Amino acid sequence: MEIVLIILFSYMIGNISPSYIFAKKYKNIDIRNVESGNAGTTNALRVMGKKVALFVFLVDFFKGFFTVFVVKYFWGMDYALVSAVFVVLGHIYPVMLGFRGGKGVATTLGILFCLFIKEILLCAVVGLTLLYIKRYVSLAALVTLFIVNIVIILFNNPLHYAAFTFFIFCIVAYKHNENIKRLINHTERKLGEKKS
Template sequence: MEKVFLVVLISYFIGNISPSYIFGKVFGKIDIRKHGSGNAGATNTLRVLGAKVAGMTFLVDALKGVLAVAIGRGIYGYYGALIAAVFVIIGHDWPVVLKFKGGKGIATSIGSVMVISPITALICILVGLALVIKTKYVSLGSVTGVGILPFVGLLTMRPFDINFLIFSIIVSVLAIFRHRTNIYRLTHGKESKLGQKAK
């Protein structure tokens, strides 16, 4: 239990590191959460501060997942990696240092899953990117890419791994929950497309 608690604690606080907030202060002298969609993530950073800062934000957010999973695996093996992935995403989404107002966890989810199952992650990324390119809706690509994670995992993880399935369902549910307002806007034709200002 000590190892599990240590993995949870370290991963959660790695997730609390918010590059969008930090870069917003450094490059724009703003609190990114008070601009655009109010989300502390790469997409809102793109809309508010541009592609360069958004790219840096996405990279750091993804690397948070990579780092947490690597540490979790070092402490508690495969189970530590799965636990770390879940809690670094939770830390990103609900960071205590930012009064629980964080991002939506897509880049961190990508980084985490890429370490655990690169093929599964790559398929999900390609599906998500294809949707973004076709529709210009980042949220649609994000929710779909992470939402199909359990199904892709069932196809790619051999032998069948119940632990990965449970993990992937949790990650998908987190992503869908964090995008619930985007899903509402998508179904009502009010979602902002890539290149547009957030509504």
């Protein structure tokens, strides 16, 4: 019964979508129908500006961080990893928004900063450097979330920890399939680049 409650709790917390709420309240629009159509930080930046985008990132980040923190505190690491999967699924496929949510990067980062702080800090340096050089948010995010799985193993964590984080990476990467195609075709928009 505990695992069912953890899954439901994590999934419903994941459903909280600050970009959708802010766009509806202050712009009277559905952010999923404008620009990239994504209910996340990058699209919030394009539609509502830097301040709102920062707030969206922080809410998405900390909903992942605090959800797994609470679960880990009361039930331990293995339950926290299950929670991590479902809070990301709740963000990407929120039942309250017709299963059309964000792409899960900020929420996944929050999870990783809670459960694997040393590993993600190291990988974040790589990701931020890549973002500075290439200015592709999707590329920097995917590279960061991929290599953290390798670092988790190199830091002598149990292999099943990396299995959970790699599964989350696969979910996030799947949601980025159009970005990946555009990266391959050199048509992906850079950070700050206007839609042509």
